[in-house]
Amino acid sequence: MLEKHLYDSWKSRMELYMLNRPHGRMILPSIEKGPLVWPSIAVDGATRLKEYIELTPIEAIQAYCDIKAINIILQGLPTEIYALDIHNRVAKDLLRR
Template sequence: MLEKDMYDSWKSRMELYMLNRQHGRMILESVEQGPFLWPTVEEDGLTRLKKYSELSAAEAIQADFDVKATNIILQGLPPEVYALERECKLYYEFDQFTYRKGETLHDFYLNVT
């Protein structure tokens, strides 16, 4: 498990590892600034996320570095921490699979199909 008192050491090691990679500064900035917020586009009155092919060159680069940064972090975590992260996602998805007060049976059916 990743111990609290080892966090600073782990953080320093991860930062150095990222900086040592090709385009390391950009990867580290991706971690420090948070995930790339995919832009939206309005099409036929509906708003949707842009496809990767629709991103500008700068946006595509930022999206790519987010993927690299996430990969580096996940590879640096002990397996039990990664398992906890996956478990949290599973619990979140399970919580979304519930009936909400005031929701019709048809609405519930549409949410789960």
């Protein structure tokens, strides 16, 4: 189990690991500020969310970083915690505890 007295150490390791990944400077803010708010566009008078292929290059990288952030945190959790259905939370909630 991830015990309370070990949390700060775990959090520091996760943050350093994220910063050391490609686009690490975008992964950590993905957790701190929340994931990309998926942009929408107007098509024929109706508004819809953009498909992945329609994202700008920066938006596509941010979408990648959002998924990468969640993946890194989930891989860094002990099995007992992951098994508690924690995979349904967003990465931001996991690091704020």
